[in-house]
Amino acid sequence: MNKVLLFNPRSAENKPRIPNSIMNIAASINGKYEWVIVDGNCEQDASAKIESYLQTGEFSYLGFSVMPGPQLRQAIPIAKLVKQKFPKTTMIWGGYFPSNHSKVVLDSGYVDFIINGPGDNAFPQLLDALEEAKPYELIKNLIYKADGKIYKTIKEDLLDQDALPRLPYTQLGDFYPIERYLGKTYLGQRTLAYHSSIGCPFTCSFCAVVPIYEARWKGKSAQHIYNDVKYIKDKWGADAIEFHDNNFFVSEKRAVDFARLIKPENMSWWGMARIDTMDKFKDSSLAELRESGCKIIFFGAESGNDSVLEQMDKGGTQTGAQIIRFAERLRKFDIIPEYSFVLGTPAPTPQQVQSQIDFEIDFIKKVKAVNPDTEIIIYTYSPVPTEGSHLYEDVLKSGFTFPQVLEDWISPAWESFDLRKNPLTPWLQPEMIDKIRNFETVLNGLYPTVTDIRLNSIKRRAIKLVAALRYKTSLYKYPYEIKLLHKVWRYRQPEIQGF
Template structure:
C-alpha cells in the first residue's frame, strides 16, 4: 500500500503553529494509510526532508494545504520540483487558494486534484479510488481536470457533525515535530496553541474567500469537545493560551458561554474572531463570563463605517457604522479589547468617490479610537475575491480587474502583495490613494502601537507616540519617514501580517 506525505508550506517567518488543517487530513486516513508530515515553518529547507521520503519510492500521494500569500510561493516551488523528480506522484491541493482559483492550479500541469472544502471524507475516498484504480467522479468536494482538459467540480458534501470526526493525531505529530515547538510566546501567553473549533461561516460577505467554499454553512464542535482538546494539550504540553482560528468562533452565544464556563478554572488566556452585529446581541452576563474565562481580545471584521459600503459588502444586512462605534464603547466595561479590521479602497464609479470613501474611513477610524482608545485597528486595502454574483464583484469585473491566469503570475512580487491585501493592483486605486492608506496606518500605529507586539517596551511605545501624535491630531499623513524609521529600527510587528 502506498504512503501519504502531507505538507504544510511555510506561512510566515519564525511563526510556528500547530498545522491544524493538514492535521485534520491526517486524522481522516490515520490507521488506514501510513502518513508523514513535513511542516515548512519548521524546516530550513523542507525539500530536503520531502526528498528523503519520496526517494524511498514508498510515497505516491502528496497532499498540500495552500493559503494565498507566502504559503503559495513555497507550495508552487515544491510542487514543480516534485513533479519533475517524481512524475508519478499524485499531487493533491486543498485550502482557500486552490478552491477559489482551480483553473490556474490544475492547468499548471503539476497539480492533479483539488479538495474543494473539507477533506474529511473526500481525501480518504480519493486515495481509496486511486489505490484501487476506481472512478472518482462521484466523490464530493473534488475538483480535477479530465484528459481532454475540462475542469470538473463535483457536488459539495454536507458539512459533517464536527464531534463525530476522529481526534486529531497530536501524539503522532509530536513524533515529527515536538508539540512544544508550536506553543509560542505571544501577547496571550508563554505557550500559545492554535486551534480550530468550527468550519465555515453562516454569512455571505462579498469580499470573503470563505464564502465560495462554504456557501453560508457553519458547523462547530461542542463546547465540551473543544474544552477536552484544549485541556489535553494544556495538561500534556503546558499550553497556557489559545488562538481560535475559526472564521467565526462566536456564532453561538450558548456555545461560547458554555466554553467560557468550562475553560475558566484552567486559567488560560484566549482570543477568537466574531461579527459585531452578532456579538452586540450577546447579553452583558455573557460578555462578562467570556472575559472572566480569560478572553482578552476579540477580532471583529468592522470593514467600513460607511453604511452603503457595508451593504455592498453584504455584511448580513444588520451591521452599521453606529453599531461599530457603540460596540467598541460597550466592550470597555468588560475590559475586552476589540480588534477591528477595516477594508479601505473599495470600488466606486469615479476616483473622486473612491478618495472620498478613503477619507471617510480614516475619519471614522479616528472616531472609534476616540470612544475606545484600546481598540486595535487592522487596516487592509481591498483585494477582490471571486464571489461571483455579488454586486461588489460585478463592480470589480466591470472596472477591468482580472486575476492572474497562471500560478507563476500569482507568485510575482506584485501579486504576493495583493494576497496580503497591501497592494491590490485594482484599476480604481491610484498610487497616491494607496500611499495615503499606508501613511495613515503608519501614523495610527505610531500613536497607538499594538498591544500584541510583546517586544515593544514602554519607552519605545512612548517615543513613537510622541513623534506621531502631532501628525495624527493635524491629519498630516504625508511622508511619515520618522515614524517608519523608528518602527523599522525597533522591528514593529504588524499583527495583520505576522499574527500576535
C-alpha cells in the same frame, strides 16, 4: 497501500502554529494509510526534506494545504519540482487558494486534484478510488481536470465536528516537538492554535470563505473543545489559545458554555466574531467571556459607511453607528476589540473612491475616540472570486484580472495582494494607496498594537510622542520618522505576522 506525504508550506517567519488543516487530513486517513508530515515552518529546506521521503519510493500521494499569500512561495516551486522529478506521484491540493482559483492551479499541469472545502471524507475516498482504480467522479468536494475540462463535484453537507477523529497530536510530535508549536505571544508564554468550527453563516462578497462554505457553519461542542484544550494543556503546558475559526462566536450558548469550562484552567484566549452577532450577547455573557480569560476579539468592521457595507454584501444588521457603539460597550468589560477595516472598494469615479477613503479614516478616528484600546487593522480591498456578487461584477467591469499562470502568483506584488496590502486594482491610484499606508503608519505610531510584546514602554512612549502631532493635525504625508522607528524596532503588524 502507498504512503502519503502531507505538506504544510511556510506561512510564518517564526512562531509556528500546529498545522491544524493538514492534521485534519492526517486524522482522516490515520490507521488506513501510513503518512508523514513536512511542516515548512519547521524546516530549513522543506524541498530537500520532501525529496528525501520521495526517493524511498514508498510515497505515491502528496497533500498540500495552501492558503493565499506566503504559503504559495513554497507550495508552487516545490510542487513543480516534485512533478518534474517524481512524475508518477499524485498531487492533491486543498485550502482556500486552490478552491477559489482552481483553473490556474489545475492548468499548471502539476496539481492533479483539488479538495474543494473540507477533506475529511473527500481525501480518503479519493485515495481509495485511486488505489483500487475505481471512479472518483462522484466523490463530493472534488475539483479535477479531464479531457481539457475542469469538473467540480457537488458540495458535501458539513459534518458533525464532534464525530470527527481527534487530531493525532502525539504522532505530529514524532516529526516535530509539540512544544515548538506553543509560542510566546501577547496571550501567554505557550500559545496553542486551535480550530473549533468550520465555515461562516454569512456571505460577505470580499471573503474567501464564502465560495467554499456557501453560508454554512458547523462547530464542535463546548465540551469537546475543552477536552482537546485541556489535553494539550496538561500534556505540553499550553497556557493560551488562539481560535483560528472564521467565526468562533456564532453561538452565544456555545461560547458561554466554553467560557465556564475553561475558566478554572486560567488560560487567556482570542477568537474572531461579527459585531452584529456579539452585540446581541447579554452583558452577563460578555462578562463571563472576560472572566474566563478572553482578552481580545477580532471583528470584521470593514467600513463605517452603511452604503459600502451593503456593497460588500456584509449581511446581518451591522451599521457604522453600531460599530462605534459596540467598541464603547466592550470597554466596560475590559475586552479589547480588534477591528479590521477594508479601504479602497470600487466606485464609479476616482473622486468617490478618494471620498470613501477619507470617510473611513475619519471614522476610524471616531472609533479610537470612544475606545482608545481598540486595535485597528487596515486592509486595502483585494477582490475574491465570489461569483454572482455585485461587488465582484464591478471588479470585472473595471478590467481587473487575476494571474492566468500559477507561477505569477508568487511575484512580490501578488503576494502582497493576498495579504491585502497591495491591491493591484485599476480604481486605486498610487496617491490613494499612499494615503492609506501613511495613515496606517501614523495610527500605528500613536496607537502601537498591544500584541507586539517586544515593544517596551519606553519605545511605546517615544513613538507615540513622534506620531501625536501628525494624528491630531491629520498630517499623514511622508511619515519617515515613524517608519524608521518601526523598522529599527521591527514593529509587528498582527495582520501580517500574527501576535
